[in-house]
Amino acid sequence: MAGPGPVSLGTIAGEWGRIGCIGFGGPPAHIRLLRDLCVERRRWLDAQEFEDAIAACNLLPGPASTQLAIFCAWRLRGRAGALVGGAAFIVPGLIVILALAVLFLGTSPPLWVLGAGAGAGAAVPAVAIHAGAGLTGASWQRRANSARWLCYLLAGAASAATLGPWLVLVLLGCGLIELALQLTGRRHDAELPGLAAGPLLAAGAIGSGVLLSVAWVAFKVGALSYGGGFVIIPLMQSDAVSHYHWMTGAQFLNAVALGQITPGPVVQTVAVVGYAAAGLIGGILASVVAFSPSFAFILFGAHRFDLIRGDRRARAFLDGAGPAAIGAIYGSAIPLTRALSHPWQFAVLAGALILLLLLRRGVVLTLLCAGAAGVVIAFTVGTALH
Numbered sequence: 001m002a003g004p005g006p007v008s009l010g011t012i013a014g015e016w017g018r019i020g021c022i023g024f025g026g027p028p029a030h031i032r033l034l035r036d037l038c039v040e041r042r043r044w045l046d047a048q049e050f051e052d053a054i055a056a057c058n059l060l061p062g063p064a065s066t067q068l069a070i071f072c073a074w075r076l077r078g079r080a081g082a083l084v085g086g087a088a089f090i091v092p093g094l095i096v097i098l099a100l101a102v103l104f105l106g107t108s109p110p111l112w113v114l115g116a117g118a119g120a121g122a123a124v125p126a127v128a129i130h131a132g133a134g135l136t137g138a139s140w141q142r143r144a145n146s147a148r149w150l151c152y153l154l155a156g157a158a159s160a161a162t163l164g165p166w167l168v169l170v171l172l173g174c175g176l177i178e179l180a181l182q183l184t185g186r187r188h189d190a191e192l193p194g195l196a197a198g199p200l201l202a203a204g205a206i207g208s209g210v211l212l213s214v215a216w217v218a219f220k221v222g223a224l225s226y227g228g229g230f231v232i233i234p235l236m237q238s239d240a241v242s243h244y245h246w247m248t249g250a251q252f253l254n255a256v257a258l259g260q261i262t263p264g265p266v267v268q269t270v271a272v273v274g275y276a277a278a279g280l281i282g283g284i285l286a287s288v289v290a291f292s293p294s295f296a297f298i299l300f301g302a303h304r305f306d307l308i309r310g311d312r313r314a315r316a317f318l319d320g321a322g323p324a325a326i327g328a329i330y331g332s333a334i335p336l337t338r339a340l341s342h343p344w345q346f347a348v349l350a351g352a353l354i355l356l357l358l359l360r361r362g363v364v365l366t367l368l369c370a371g372a373a374g375v376v377i378a379f380t381v382g383t384a385l386h
C-alpha cells in the first residue's frame with residue numbers, strides 16, 4: 001500500500017484530541033474510534049496494517065490502546081505526529097481526571113461526592129473480575145501449555161492478593177520462566193531474526209523524595225504492566241495505600257472508578273495517585289512518567305513492528321507474563337473488597353456483579369449506577385458514610 005498523503009499536525013491534533021474527549025469505555029472503544037478514523041473514514045491505513053499494529057502493541061508492556069493511538073499518528077507524520085497525536089489523545093482525560101481528583105480528594109467534600117465515591121468504589125472489585133474475565137478466553141486459546149498457564153494465572157492472583165509491591169517481580173518471573181522453557185525446546189530457532197521486544201527490564205533507584213517515589217510507581221505502571229489497563233490496579237494499590245500512605249483504601253477505590261468513567265486511557269488512574277501524593281505537580285508527573293515508555297516504544301521501535309510480531313521470544317515472554325497479569329487482575333479484587341468499609345457497599349458490589357457478569361452491561365454504566373446508588377444512600381441515611 002502506498003503511504004498516506006501529507007496530513008497536517010493540526011489535523012492530527014484535532015482528530016486525536018476528539019478521540020481523547022469522547023473515548024469512554026477503555027481500550028475497546030479507543031480501538032473502534034481509531035479504526036473508524038484511520039481505516040474506514042480517512043483511509044490513512046489499510047485494515048491489515050491496523051490489525052498488525054494492534055497485535056504488535058499487545059506484545060508491549062504498558063497501555064496498548066495508547067500505543068496504538070501514538071503509532072497511527074506516527075504512521076502519518078513520523079515522530080512529530082506521534083508526539084502531537086499521543087499528547088492530544090492523553091491530555092483531555094488527564095485534565096478531567098485531575099479536576100475530579102481535586103473534588104473527590106478534597107479535605108471536606110460535599111455529602112453527594114462522598115456518596116458517589118463510596119458507591120462507585122464499591123463496584124470496583126466487580127470491575128476487576130469483569131476485566132479479568134474479558135481477557136481470560138483469548139489468553140487460554142493462545143496458551144502454549146495448559147498446566148503452566150494455570151500456574152502462572154494462580155501465581156499472579158495470589159501475588160496480587162498478598163505480595164503487594166512485589167507483584168511486578170512475579171509478572172517478570174513468570175515471563176522469564178516461560179521464555180526459558182520455550183527457548184530450551186527451540187534451540188534450532190536461535191538464528192531466527194527479530195527484535196528482543198519482551199519486557200523493559202530496568203531497575204529503578206527509589207529516592208527518599210515524594211516525587212521520586214511517585215515517578216517510580218508511575219514507571220512500574222507504564223513500563224512493567226502486561227495484560228491490559230486494569231493490571232495497573234494491583235501494581236499501584238499497595239504502594240499508594242499501604243507503603244507510602246498517600247491515600248486511604250476508600251480513596252484508592254475512588255481513583256480506580258474515576259479512571260474508568262473518564263475518557264481516554266484507563267492508565268490515567270495513576271494521575272489521581274500522583275495528585276494524592278504531591279498535588280497537581282505529582283499528578284502531572286505521574287502521567288508523564290507512566291506514558292513516556294509508550295512514546296519511547298513507538299518513537300524508536302515502530303519501524304520494527306513487523307519483527308516484533310514475528311519474534312518468538314517476545315511471544316514466549318507474554319505466554320508467561322500474560323496469564324500472570326490476568327491472575328493479578330482477578331487477585332486484585334480481594335484487597336479491593338477488603339477496602340470497603342460500609343455494609344451497604346457489599347450490596348452495591350453484588351448489584352455491580354449482576355450488571356456486569358449476568359446482564360452484560362458496560363463498565364461506565366455500572367459505575368454510574370453504583371455512584372448514583374451511593375448518592376441516594378448518602379442523602380437518605382447520612383450515617384451510612386460515617
